[in-house]
Amino acid sequence: MEQNKINLTIDSRPVCVEAGTTILDAAKSCGIEIPTLCHIHLEGTCVNSHPASCRMCVVEVAGRRNLAPACATACMEGMEVHTNTVRVLKARRTILELILSNHPHDCLICPKSGNCELQNLTKKLKINDIPYDGGEKSTHPIDKSVSIVRDMNKCILCRRCETMCNEVQTVGAISANGRGFNTTIAPAFGQTLSESECTYCGQCVAVCPVGALTEVDNTSRLINDLANPNKTVIVQTAPAVRVAIGEEFGYPAGTIVTGKLVTALRKLGFNYVFDTDFAADLTIMEEGSELLGRLKRVLDGDKTVPMPILTSCCPAWVNFFEHQFPDMLDIPSTARSPQQMFGSIAKSYWADKMGIPRENLVVVSIMPCLAKKYECNRDEFKNNGNPDVDYSLSTRELASLIKEANMDLSKMEDGDFDAPFGASTGAAVIFGATGGVMEAALRTAYELHTGKTLDKVDFTDVRGLEGIKSATVDLNGFKLKVGVAHGLGNARRMLEDIRAGKSEYHAIEIMACPGGCIGGGGQPLHHGNVEVIKARQKALYQDDRNKPLRKSHENPYIKQLYEEYLGKPLSEKAHALLHTNYFNRSK
Secondary structure: OOOOOEEEEEEEEEEEEEOOOOOHHHHHHOOOOOOOOOOOOOOOOOEOOOOOOOOOOOEEEOOOOEEHHHHHOOOOOOOOOEOOOHHHHHHHHHHHHHHHOOOOOOHOOOOOEEEEEEEEHHHHHOOOOOOOOOOOOOOOOOEEEEEEOOOOHHOOOOHHHHHHHHOOOOOOEEEEEEHHHHHHEEEEEOOOOOHHHOOOOOOOHOOOOOOEEEEEEHHHHHHHHHOOOOOOEEEEEOOOOOOOOOHHHHOOOOOOOOOHHHHHHHHHHEEEEEEEHHHHHHHHHHOOOOOOOOHHHHHOOOOOOOEEEEOOOOOHHHHHHHHHHHHHOEOOEEOOOOOHHHHHHHHHHOOOHHHHHHHEEEEEEEOOOOOHHHOOOOOEEOOOOOOOEEEEEHHHHHHHHHHHHOOOHHHHHOOOOOOOOOOOOHHHHHHOOOHHHHHHHHHHHHHHOOOOOOOOOOOOOHOOOOOOOEEEEEEEOOOEEEEEEEEEEHHHHHHHHHHHOOOOOOOEEEEEOOHHHHHHHOOOOOOOOOOHHHHHHHHHHHHHHHHHOOOHHHHHHHHHHHHHHHOOOOOOOHHHHHHHOOOOOOO
């Protein structure tokens, strides 16, 4: 027997796995599917959740009296496992019938219908009747925040969301409350999500197998605005959307469908279709200039400079540090996210040029992120109550709306974004992947600081799916140390080092979601499959390589915007329109 290897049989098939492998993973390795509800394997993280709370994955192990949960039972040498005996099948049906006995039967109007794991499992096990009538069901009020709807009447207590929130993201917004029939997964002390530390990253929504956690749906609001002849409705679409939405229409993960997406948006009735990538280039001009300004002060011997500078493109990450690290609010860049920069410029510079009153202009964004819905509603991004970005739709919401309009993305011709906010560089495209903002900033910061042309624009050290990445860049003899973190658990480690005075970085990029925006809470569900994330990431870098311009400061429309309107990066007008401040939201 090879050291650290376990030999066993599953349904009479010989299987050899690493020591410590669960029966569930061993079965998966040889193509045997065991049904689960509570289990999630989060590739690329240290978390492999196996609470064994639902018991759907029970199997029969020779010599063992009771059925064993496959997700929480380690393989043993010589173990004989059976996944399909009559005893196992009967137990699974009984478990599922008991779960259904306390579950609403409103599948027709449930937002998760058609993409619900409980629904799929019920169909697979051919449950056509529920023999257990408990008399009454659990009843809980529906909690609707600006981003997420929490309907605990549909919760099956799988606790996936709890694992994601507490172990991966380390936010701690939700946990099990109550006992027995009254158990619920909720914020402490009866709080709503809006009253809790929730960052609205949406990762809980991404792993929920049923309709207990869903995004706030803005599609009806959009249809009403598109039908209003007094409104000019424009849309911006984020870089991560174009490499993921195709999955909802049968394309392989990572297929770039930018042109087809533009055409679909135009056919839906938007007056103008723009690209958030334009605003990503604008973000680099402001954020990069802020970085260089702080570095100049450091080189001049100023010891009061707040360092390292932290990127501020991700609203879930911003919400996280406002709640958890309020003593460090002076460290992040004050630059707004690309979504908010776009909205601000669209409702000032562009609206003035087009002669459209601000109150008649509706700015909609298509985002991979549920926190963007929250970001639109922050008071500092409103002008006399009128938001810079009116509301945001997730990738999933847009896919649903395209299908509702009886359109097939695969049959769309390629269209082009409208000018002037449709032009962008490769640096903006890679904003969608972890490390992309840092790489884009380095391309511009290097040339602006050194005055030299950067021939090799690929900073590969900040790429990849490692939780924390580091790199050192030579800026005319100055060794610039940069760090990148994705996932709020990894962000916490870096922030605690800064708080303790242990960090040697000059600049850090943080994205709340695993993989960055490509793994956002509003993207097509990937069920923890890291290969899907890798495919989306690869597509963004391919798109970057194919761009004629790959540095944000080379974008001619960005240059025009500064010449005609903003003056220069960090000018008074740029500060008013493109920058923000942060607040202590600690509980």
